[in-house]
Amino acid sequence: MNEKAIICKDLTKRFGDFVAVDNISFDVSSGEIFGFLGANGAGKTTAMRMLCGLSYPTSGEAAVAGFNVFTQQESIKKNIGYMSQKFSLYESLTVRENIRFYGGIYGLTNQELKEKGDELIAKLNMGNESKKMVGDLPLGWKQKLAFSVAIIHQPKIVFLDEPTGGVDPVTRRQFWDLIYDAADSGITIFVTTHYMDEAEYCNRISIMVDGRIDALDTPANLKKKYSAETMDEVFYALARGAKRTAD
Amino acid sequence: MKQFMVFVRKEFYHVFRDRRTLLILFGLPVMQILLFGYALTTEIKNAKIIVIDNAKDVNSEQLIAKIRASTYFSIVEGDDMGAAFRKGEIRCAVVFPPGFGNDLLHGNTAQIQIVADASDPNTAKTLTNYLTAIINDYQQSIQPMVTIPYQIQPVLRMLYNPALNGSMNFVPGVIALVLMIICTTLTSVSIVREKENGTMEILLVSPFNPTYVVLAKAVPYLVLSLLDFIIILLLSVFLLDMPVRGSLVLLFMESTLFIISCLSLGLLISSVARSQQIAMLMSMMGMMLPTILFTGFIFPLENMPLPLQLISNLIPSRWFYFIVKAVMLKGLGFGAVWKQTLILAGMTIVLLTISIKTFKTRLS
Amino acid sequence: MRTLKFLLEKEFKQIFRDKGLLPVIFIMPLIQLLIMPLAANFDIKNINLAIVDHDYSPYSKQLVAKIASSGYFRIVSYNYSFPSAVHEEIESEKADLILEFPDKFEERLIKEGMQPVYIAADAINGTKAGLGSNYLNTIIADFNSEIRLKLLSQQKLNTGIELRSSNWFNPHMNYQLYMVPGILVLLVTMVCGFIASLNIVKEKEVGTIEQINVTPVKKWEFILGKLIPFWMIGMIDFTLGLLIGRLVYGIIPVGNLFLLYAFLAVYLVALLGFGLLISTYSDTQLQAMFVAFFFIMIFMLMSGLFISVDNMPSWAKVIARMTPVTYFIDVMRMIVLKGSRFSDISLSLLKVAGFAVVLNGWAILNYRKTA
Numbered sequence: 001m002n003e004k005a006i007i008c009k010d011l012t013k014r015f016g017d018f019v020a021v022d023n024i025s026f027d028v029s030s031g032e033i034f035g036f037l038g039a040n041g042a043g044k045t046t047a048m049r050m051l052c053g054l055s056y057p058t059s060g061e062a063a064v065a066g067f068n069v070f071t072q073q074e075s076i077k078k079n080i081g082y083m084s085q086k087f088s089l090y091e092s093l094t095v096r097e098n099i100r101f102y103g104g105i106y107g108l109t110n111q112e113l114k115e116k117g118d119e120l121i122a123k124l125n126m127g128n129e130s131k132k133m134v135g136d137l138p139l140g141w142k143q144k145l146a147f148s149v150a151i152i153h154q155p156k157i158v159f160l161d162e163p164t165g166g167v168d169p170v171t172r173r174q175f176w177d178l179i180y181d182a183a184d185s186g187i188t189i190f191v192t193t194h195y196m197d198e199a200e201y202c203n204r205i206s207i208m209v210d211g212r213i214d215a216l217d218t219p220a221n222l223k224k225k226y227s228a229e230t231m232d233e234v235f236y237a238l239a240r241g242a243k244r245t246a247d
Numbered sequence: 248m249k250q251f252m253v254f255v256r257k258e259f260y261h262v263f264r265d266r267r268t269l270l271i272l273f274g275l276p277v278m279q280i281l282l283f284g285y286a287l288t289t290e291i292k293n294a295k296i297i298v299i300d301n302a303k304d305v306n307s308e309q310l311i312a313k314i315r316a317s318t319y320f321s322i323v324e325g326d327d328m329g330a331a332f333r334k335g336e337i338r339c340a341v342v343f344p345p346g347f348g349n350d351l352l353h354g355n356t357a358q359i360q361i362v363a364d365a366s367d368p369n370t371a372k373t374l375t376n377y378l379t380a381i382i383n384d385y386q387q388s389i390q391p392m393v394t395i396p397y398q399i400q401p402v403l404r405m406l407y408n409p410a411l412n413g414s415m416n417f418v419p420g421v422i423a424l425v426l427m428i429i430c431t432t433l434t435s436v437s438i439v440r441e442k443e444n445g446t447m448e449i450l451l452v453s454p455f456n457p458t459y460v461v462l463a464k465a466v467p468y469l470v471l472s473l474l475d476f477i478i479i480l481l482l483s484v485f486l487l488d489m490p491v492r493g494s495l496v497l498l499f500m501e502s503t504l505f506i507i508s509c510l511s512l513g514l515l516i517s518s519v520a521r522s523q524q525i526a527m528l529m530s531m532m533g534m535m536l537p538t539i540l541f542t543g544f545i546f547p548l549e550n551m552p553l554p555l556q557l558i559s560n561l562i563p564s565r566w567f568y569f570i571v572k573a574v575m576l577k578g579l580g581f582g583a584v585w586k587q588t589l590i591l592a593g594m595t596i597v598l599l600t601i602s603i604k605t606f607k608t609r610l611s
Numbered sequence: 612m613r614t615l616k617f618l619l620e621k622e623f624k625q626i627f628r629d630k631g632l633l634p635v636i637f638i639m640p641l642i643q644l645l646i647m648p649l650a651a652n653f654d655i656k657n658i659n660l661a662i663v664d665h666d667y668s669p670y671s672k673q674l675v676a677k678i679a680s681s682g683y684f685r686i687v688s689y690n691y692s693f694p695s696a697v698h699e700e701i702e703s704e705k706a707d708l709i710l711e712f713p714d715k716f717e718e719r720l721i722k723e724g725m726q727p728v729y730i731a732a733d734a735i736n737g738t739k740a741g742l743g744s745n746y747l748n749t750i751i752a753d754f755n756s757e758i759r760l761k762l763l764s765q766q767k768l769n770t771g772i773e774l775r776s777s778n779w780f781n782p783h784m785n786y787q788l789y790m791v792p793g794i795l796v797l798l799v800t801m802v803c804g805f806i807a808s809l810n811i812v813k814e815k816e817v818g819t820i821e822q823i824n825v826t827p828v829k830k831w832e833f834i835l836g837k838l839i840p841f842w843m844i845g846m847i848d849f850t851l852g853l854l855i856g857r858l859v860y861g862i863i864p865v866g867n868l869f870l871l872y873a874f875l876a877v878y879l880v881a882l883l884g885f886g887l888l889i890s891t892y893s894d895t896q897l898q899a900m901f902v903a904f905f906f907i908m909i910f911m912l913m914s915g916l917f918i919s920v921d922n923m924p925s926w927a928k929v930i931a932r933m934t935p936v937t938y939f940i941d942v943m944r945m946i947v948l949k950g951s952r953f954s955d956i957s958l959s960l961l962k963v964a965g966f967a968v969v970l971n972g973w974a975i976l977n978y979r980k981t982a
């Protein structure tokens with residue numbers, strides 16, 4: 001657990017005068033489930049996009065899976081999985097075809113594609129749906145599928161950007177079961193969320209306010225520190241001071 | 248009324264914030280006027296020809312000098328006619344047989360062979376005509392003493408456009424085309440965008456007559472179309488030396504009528520189309536192409552097969568094109584265009600009725 | 612290379628499942644190829660002629676009959692006097708030209724040896740007025756020498772220069788032979804240009820491009836994965852078009868088909884590069900469509916499809932040479948109609964290859980996986 005999956009030091013992103021991410025620093029250990037919290041517009045997605053190699057940082061340093069975010073984005077991409085806020089599997093491909101496509105471009109062999117595909121469909125109970133177009137599936141199923149596809153190549157780290165937005169509580173529960181399974185298999189989880197009950201599932205959480213990280217600890221310690229009963233109260237205590245309004 | 252203006256202003260913001268929309272709105276008409284005015288001309292200048300002179304005598308050289316002096320032709324060097332045609336280097340070739348001058352002076356028939364690249368038939372015809380004229384001219388000049396008896400002399404008058412300025416034909420067409428694009432494409436797309444984004448729903452649940460909502464969407468495009476019309480008119484008068492011979496007021500009224508008919512078409516498309524793409528494809532493929540084909544400003548209508556000619560009667564721009572030519576270039580009054588105006592007005596009423604009806608049924 | 616295989620597999624599946632796209636790709640261009648050449652006919656025939664004959668003599672009637680039988684004119688009215696109605700015929704565009712015989716035309720021609728006839732043309736359409744009056748002049752001159760011969764009976768005239776003209780490559784002056792190959796190029800250009808410019812931007816709008824961007828897919832692989840399917844569509848469309856050209860219009864390419872396809876292959880790469888470039892610069896499909904439309908409009912007008920590049924002023928020729936379409940329309944006509952060979956078109960091929968390299972290179976550079 002001592003190996004660091006993500007090291008982030010004074011990472012900053014400016015868009016003109018606007019400082020979206022303001023000198024954030026944190027580490028994430030291998031195998032950890034790291035919750036990345038913050039109000040809308042606090043800068044979570046921007047920070048995550050920099051770590052995934054989708055966006056150049058303005059200043060600071062960061063290494064993901066041991067690779068530099070300024071110079072080695074393509075190496076980072078080989079070692080991570082990503083699930084964006086927007087559903088981003090191909091709606092006009094079937095479940096099976098999406099698995100095959102994403103597995104294929106991550107370099108899985110035909111044998112692996114077949115095995116992984118079967119395994120994944122069995123795990124998600126999608127035997128009857130495997131030939132359906134993804135666009136025809138209900139949202140919860142799509143999200144679970146997107147997550148499974150994001151880790152199909154057994155990455156070191158997976159980034160999840162509000163993966164459970166708009167999903168019912170039962171499916172959310174099932175989704176977190178998938179996350180735990182992935183974490184057990186050694187994948188580091190980096191997840192943003194709005195749901196404070198989900199924050200409790202994380203090993204450690206950080207809370208972003210106006211582009212800065214105002215708190216970072218285990219849920220239990222945070223509750224103690226802010227003498228709060230629930231994470232909701234912790235979050236509220238911090239977010240109240242925010243100057244930025246939601247985007 | 249105040250709320251109405253709020254809607255209208257919102258629409259203007261949309262238009263002026265997107266560079267690509269501006270490109271279509273102002274870039275396209277300006278570009279088309281400039282291209283049609285300056286670049287696209289059927290007038291032939293410096294057509295490349297090859298002269299193969301097997302005679303090499305005084306007469307052939309005089310004639311070659313005459314061809315060289317004309318602005319229509321520029322003579323290129325070379326003797327392999329076939330290769331030059333295949334490379335596309337020449338449009339035409341003139342061949343003098345041996346003994347050309349001798350034949351000419353001794354009263355025999357002196358032959359000249361003209362070979363034209365007829366893969367482009369119109370150019371081939373025109374070039375052959377020009378060459379014939381030059382040669383006939385030369386022939387007359389070497390027999391100046393003989394007055395030809397029984398001469399019929401055609402006296403030609405080019406009406407409305409003595410200088411044969413090509414833009415005359417195109418500018419009215421471009422006006423029709425541009426107004427069609429703005430009114431149909433931009434209007435339909437902008438309404439469908441609101442449908443797609445769900446903002447239309449919000450507008451419709453506001454305590455506001457739905458007809459007003461639709462009107463508020465249409466008014467800005469009416470204004471923009473008139474603005475475009477003025478720009479095109481100014482450009483063509485000041486840059487292309489086009490005359491406005493008839494009544495400007497009449498021209499404006501007729502244009503407004505045409506714009507309203509296009510706007511109704513746009514509304515109709517927007518009430519039928521489900522997505523911006525479909526609206527766009529419908530107005531492009533369904534409206535633009537027929538406008539280009541069937542207005543008559545690029546392709547002469549009378550050459551088309553009868554079914555296509557009948558179809559062209561259904562295209563509003565066809566009638567508008569006639570009106571613009573009559574009022575702007577021929578200086579005619581309402582008396583000359585009342586029939587076309589009536590047809591256009593009839594079309595507008597029909598289109599407007601249908602589109603309002605479909606809109607209402609969609610809403611309820 | 613294996614990655615490319617997966618990208619292609621996905622792309623093809625998406626194209627063939629898009630029920631809206633398929634007709635646009637395969638049916639629409641073919642229908643247009645059936646209609647456009649019928650409409651896009653510049654062959655000036657059926658010029659409407661109004662005749663005012665103050666003379667109504669055998670000569671004037673003979674000349675009118677000659678004009679009517681020439682095939683170029685349609686006589687819309689024949690009046691014995693000059694009523695104001697004739698003017699109206701030009702105003703209302705019922706007539707393009709008016710031919711007027713003066714009073715005592717025949718009598719004076721014989722007595723005075725010279726007589727005018729008056730032609731008035733609606734010159735707003737300059738081409739038509741020019742060609743129409745030209746035809747008319749030729750017919751009148753012909754008629755003139757006929758009656759002269761008769762009047763002078765056996766008297767020998769100096770025969771002078773005899774002109775023989777021949778029309779190569781298209782002896783029957785069939786206008787469709789000229790237009791169909793050009794229109795086919797335009798249609799292939801429109802279809803491939805539009806779908807290529809819309810494609811990447813669609814992935815941007817839907818959000819799938821983000822998912823691609825976090826994968827280790829290389830940029831050139833991604834672009835190539837887009838390019839190859841559209842390239843094949845272009846090839847198929849073109850082949851279908853050639854077949855229609857052969858079956859419907861009886862056009863059999865004179866030149867080497869292999870050479871034609873080789874040029875097409877390079878041209879399509881250039882064109883698709885352009886479409887993808889637009890795509891990488893746009894955020895929404897609508898923006899891409901507007902920009903593509905703007906450029907296709909320029910291509911259509913400047914490529915020499917309707918109006919020859921030769922007649923353009925030099926600045927406009929520069930623009931025409933900056934558009935790859937110009938070269939292909941030119942080469943297409945050269946190979947199909949004139950049977951031009953490789954050495955005749957090699958320069959154009961080289962230039963289009965240059966466009967292909969620059970446009971695709973630019974598209975790859977401008978597509979950023981990391982913003």
